[in-house]
Amino acid sequence: MNILSLDPMYSPLHQMIMDEAEDGGRFCILSSFGLSVYFSSVHKFYFNKELDAFKSKVSTDLISLISNIPNHYRNLRLKVDNRALNEEELNYFCCFYLYFESFILNEDIDLVLLHNDLRWQHSIAIEICKKYNVKYLVTEQGLFRPYTTIVDDFGVNAFSQVKLDFENKRKFIVSDIGCNIKSTHNSFFSYYKFTKYLLLSKLGKAIGYDSKYVHKRHTISEYVIRFCKQNLFVSKNVSNDKFTRRIVFVPLQLELDTQLLIHSDFNNNEEVIENISSSFFNCDKANDYDLVFKLHPNDTQNYKFDPRVKITKSIIDDSFLDNVDLVISVNSTAVLNVLETKIPVITIGRSIYDVEGVAQYSSIDKLSSNIDSALRNEFSISNRKNYIEYLKKEYSIHGAGYDYPVNEIKKILRKLS
Known part of the structure; x- marks a missing residue:
């Protein structure tokens, strides 16, 4: 099975899924140099370095398609800036469409892993996966935090089919809710790795590896404040x-x-x-x-x-x-x-x-x-x-941060069958 990750969770989950799956090619396409810290044994590509080769292939039909794909970046411009995507943004996103399309076809990709389904690159990738009947899995932080994760073969949040699956009594594999998860996305080690990601992203932006357009620019000061709130000053958030x-x-x-x-x-x-x-x-x-x-x-x-x-x-x-x-x-x-x-x-x-x-x-x-x-x-x-x-027991994956039991990784892979 040839597997491609398009930007991971801020955890090794995508790498762990690749390690547990049957043999094949292992690739990641990244929007940031910093995200490389979450992989150990894959072929890494940074799409910002690849898109110039596709500028001459952008068509008016593709521009029309891209301008109508809903995603966080597009809707942020529409609802907050009160404008549509401009020509430069559309051409950049079109070049990504052409690059990603050629990559999954040339490398014969069987499975695409994405973290979230509404970052602009992920919404485009899902469009391409559907076009070529390529399976994909969307990861997201869990509903029952901090010890669960969502992995869905259609989408997350309101784009998920979980309501329909529940009403149709679709059976997932039941998780061992008694498993002792020792890590979370807010653990000290997760923040240590996230700090490395932030520092390498600054380097990546300087050397041209990082995407020109992102759903959000992370800053070190922002996450220092968040870490202190969550780990050092918890009692200050309590009000009687x-x-x-x-x-x-x-x-x-x-x-x-x-x-x-x-x-x-x-x-x-x-x-x-x-x-x-x-x-x-x-x-x-x-x-x-x-x-x-x-x-x-x-x-x-x-x-x-x-x-x-x-x-x-x-x-x-x-x-x-x-x-x-x-x-x-x-x-x-x-x-x-x-x-x-x-x-x-x-x-x-x-x-x-x-x-x-x-x-x-x-x-x-x-x-x-x-x-x-x-x-x-x-x-x-x-x-x-x-x-x-x-x-809780069937839809959720029981694991977070740097702790995903092997049985839960196997449960994820069984979603594909």
């Missing part, structure tokens, strides 16, 4: 808020992440806050409840809130949820904690949670009436336990 009334709770997404830019009709968190607030205060039950928002832990933005709402920094644990009668979310992973309870959940983005008997999707124009219905207990959670068990 006292609530005098029952709560309608809204955990916000990280500003400008794919849940907002791709999987929702909102442009930013300001629109989410404004629409939920107005819908809540227009409903009949508003006088009986407090509307409480929580910012994503990594969000440093300042937002405008209606003076009647409250902001919390409380951990979303059982004690906090005892105060909550309804949760509204675009597609926050915090919803998973809520699905372990009987609290109704309304999603306002395209989400893996809006399964009948689990959670309910609502458009904004119907949100006010749906809030009323949910608070009057006209809400079914009959399928919730089964769905959580399915996500």
